[in-house]
Amino acid sequence: MKNIKAIDYLIKSDPNLGRFIDFFNKNNFELNDDYKKESEFLSLVRIIIGQQLSISAANSIFSRFTNKYGENIEVLNIENNLFEDLLSLGLSKPKTNTILEVSYLIKKNSMNLKNISMLEEKEAKEILCSIKGIGPWTVENFLLFAVNNDDICPANDLGIKKGLKIIYNLKDLPKDEEVYQIAEKWKPFRSIASRYIWEIIDQKISFA
Numbered sequence: 322m323k324n325i326k327a328i329d330y331l332i333k334s335d336p337n338l339g340r341f342i343d344f345f346n347k348n349n350f351e352l353n354d355d356y357k358k359e360s361e362f363l364s365l366v367r368i369i370i371g372q373q374l375s376i377s378a379a380n381s382i383f384s385r386f387t388n389k390y391g392e393n394i395e396v397l398n399i400e401n402n403l404f405e406d407l408l409s410l411g412l413s414k415p416k417t418n419t420i421l422e423v424s425y426l427i428k429k430n431s432m433n434l435k436n437i438s439m440l441e442e443k444e445a446k447e448i449l450c451s452i453k454g455i456g457p458w459t460v461e462n463f464l465l466f467a468v469n470n471d472d473i474c475p476a477n478d479l480g481i482k483k484g485l486k487i488i489y490n491l492k493d494l495p496k497d498e499e500v501y502q503i504a505e506k507w508k509p510f511r512s513i514a515s516r517y518i519w520e521i522i523d524q525k526i527s528f529a
Contacts, residue, residue: 324510327510328342328346330510331507331510331513331514331517334506335506335507335514337488337489338507338514338517340528341488341517341521341528342517344528345517345520352516352517353516353519353520353523355376355379355380355466356368356371356462356463356467357466357469358392360393360394360395361395361434361435361437361438361463361467362394362395362396362423362424362434363387363392363393364463364467365423365463365467366383366386366420366423368459368462368466369420369423369454369455369459370382370383370386370412370416371383372416372458372459376523381411382412385410386407386410386412389406395427396424396427396428397420397424399421399428403421404417404421407420407421415453416454418453418454419454419455422453423452423455426452432448434467437449438467439468442461442470445460445463449463457475457477458475458477458478461473461474461475461478462475465512465515465516469512470512471509471512471513472508472510473511473512473515474501474504474507474511474512476497476498476500477497477500478515480518480519481519482494482495483522484519484521484522485499485500485503487521487522487526488518488521489503
C-alpha cells in the first residue's frame with residue numbers, strides 16, 4: 322500500500338527526486354519488496370544472501386533455500402549438520418557461517434529478531450553487527466524492509482549512490498557524507514525515498 326503522505330512530502334521537499342516519483346505514480350508502479358519475507362529470520366537471510374550479488378542471482382539462491390527449508394521458518398534447526406547443505410544451494414562459506422550463527426543465537430535465546438527489528442537503528446546495529454558477516458548495510462535493509470521502518474538511510478549502498486548521481490546529474494558518485502546531507506530533506510521518510518531510488522536504478526530510468 323502506498324504511503325500517500327510520504328509521497329506528497331518527498332515530491333514537495335525534493336523536486337529532483339519528485340519528478341521520478343511522479344513518473345512512477347503516473348505509470349501505477351509498485352515498489353519492489355524483495356527483502357520483505359514471512360518471518361524476520363527469512364528477511365535477514367534474504368539480505369545476507371543478497372550481499373554483493375545481483376538481484377537475480379540472490380533470488381535464485383533464496384528460492385532454493387525456501388524450497389528446501391520452507392517459506393515460513395523462524396530459524397534453522399542447528400542440531401542437524403547443515404553446512405554442506407547450505408553450500409549446495411549456492412551460498413558462500415562466509416554467508417553460510419553467518420546464517421548458521423544467526424540460527425544458533427536464536428535457538429539459544431540469545432537473540433530475538435522481532436525485538437531487534439523494533440529497536441532504534443543504532444541499537445540494532447550494535448547487536449547485529451557483532452555477528453561476523455553482518456555489517457551496517459545488512460542491518461539497514463533489515464530494518465527498512467522487515468518492519469517497514471520509514472526513516473532508514475543506507476548511505477553506503479551503491480544503488481543509492483548511482484541513483485543520486487542520476488537524479489542530481491552529479492559528475493561522480495557521492496560519498497556517504499554527501500548522501501546523508503542530501504537525505505536530510507527526505508526525513509522522516511528516508512526509507513521510502515531510498516526505495517524509489519533503487520527502482521530508478523533497477524528499472525534504468527533516466528530523464529537525461
